[in-house]
Amino acid sequence: MLRSCTAALRTLRALRGRREGASPAARDPVLARRWFSTEKVIPKDYALPNSSWSKDLRLLFDQFMKKCEDGSWERLPSYKNPKLVKEQLSQAQLFTRGYEDGLGFEYVIFYNDDEKRTVCLFQGGPYLQGVPGFLHGGAIATMIDATVGMCAAIPGGIVMTANLNINFKRPIPLCSVVVINSQLDKIEGRKFFLSCTVRSVDEKILYSEATGLFIKLDPEKSLI
């Protein structure tokens, strides 16, 4: 969705900034003013291991970080508060980062520019329960939307979810780690067609499959 796009734009800027050697806060005076502080506030990157991450998640994270070393893959940083369009105090925060460590969404997204695909390592916490003991379908849908949206936003810029079709094959146990693979299939004008699978860590179990259609927004038109 558009939210993931603003997050994507922010992460892209952060990536470019890192390459150029600048710090994110220095190029983001809006954030500093918002906190009414003269100190440079460095936003916390949530796409990094914390104490609630399980062993499986850490192992996978290390594997992908090794893949990042040769430049084919990139880890996308993830922040809680976006750059605000209007300079006003808002309680809003990114939906998927609004929980304490380990209780909600614990995830990190890696992007491969050559293959145009994203991989999301996701661990769902106890606050995402649906049927007792299993992950809520809406939580899975949110993560699929976030991963697929990021896959569309990086090549496409500001995009919006038009359609999401998810087939749930097996229920995902709570607090387990899954790998969400998203691939850009084709682009037709402003339409981005993507597909996605949700698998277990060893790739033996297929939990869900999904297809998505994202539309690149016309910058001249308003959102509503």
Add this chain to the structure above:
Amino acid sequence: MMRRGLQVAARPSHHGALPGGPYILPTFIPASAFGSSMDSLVSRFCQEKTDLKNYALPNASWCPDMLNLYHKFLEKTKADGWIRLPSFKSNRNHIQGLKLPLVLTVSSDKSDCHIFTRCIETEGQGYEYVIFFHPSKKKSVCLFQPGPYLEGPPGFAHGGSLAAMIDETFSKTAYLAGEGLFTHNLNIRFKNLIRMGSLAVLNVGMEKVEDQKLYISCVAQSTDQQTIYTKASGTFFQLQLEEDSSQYYTLCLQESLLPTALPTWETLQSSGGCPGNSQAESRNLALPEVRRGGAGSSSQVCSESASGLERLGKAKEAREEAVPAGAMGEPVYSDVRGLIRKCYCLALGSLYFSLDPPTLPPFVPPHPPPTPLKQGLVHPVGP
């Protein structure tokens, strides 16, 4: 003591006539005793007399549109057959007395589980919603107001939060209308964005039931029905929940088998030793292993449950063999020590496996000791 325990135990189980003698508790029947009628599902779902917090009630954060529609539907609950569905912290609270089939039982050491749409507790910050259900028309209406913690595009609700709300409304409707439990497919077409803090009305209807799958659809629109936000459709698998027998075991422990109600240790010691130790050990071994988190396939759960059942079966055989066959009317004090150990093990077990207690074999208490004759009550024979 035992009779009182029986009465208490019989109350939550709701089974038919007690088999066997008066001191044998009813056996656990895996199939649903209520059947699959919608009325029983709805009445079990909507427990009015409960201490649990009901989140589907108005609070200060609700916008005027939401309050108006809420009161309008509340009027309809009185005359038109609509039911306001309560909303608790966890889905477990909605299915009290029922549980998932053993093959789908997943153990986890996290006890503080919240349903996804009720995890943001601060009023007005996350999901504010209430669902009204009409049993005979098999449709429901959800009044949904997204808060700032659900933001996606600046000032608008995240697509994922709306997907979650649609899935949640679908799942409640599918469960009450036809025991639909797991989402099979979800297809959402986003048309317009929902402004944060405004009301979205989700009109959900069940279309058909085919091949044990429920087909359900929804249109989310604005209060004045001028703007359509999303159109969605989904399918759910039908799955009948099983009766959860662990609840009446816990009640037995609380009401009738408290240590104060049992004979004292002095009485036990005076009657001699008891072979209760072996029974307690076999009972301890019979508790199935806990699978701690981690991704696991259903086949793994099946095999573990099956091995757990085998162990339970062996424990039951060991227990039946170990019960001493006393003569008619003789007290069986020797089993009481084992009984106490069993009670503590059960209590500990039901606490430890608080999420998904294992299926326990029927509990058959030993014959109660006859009350000793009090002096003075024996009437002398003759005038």
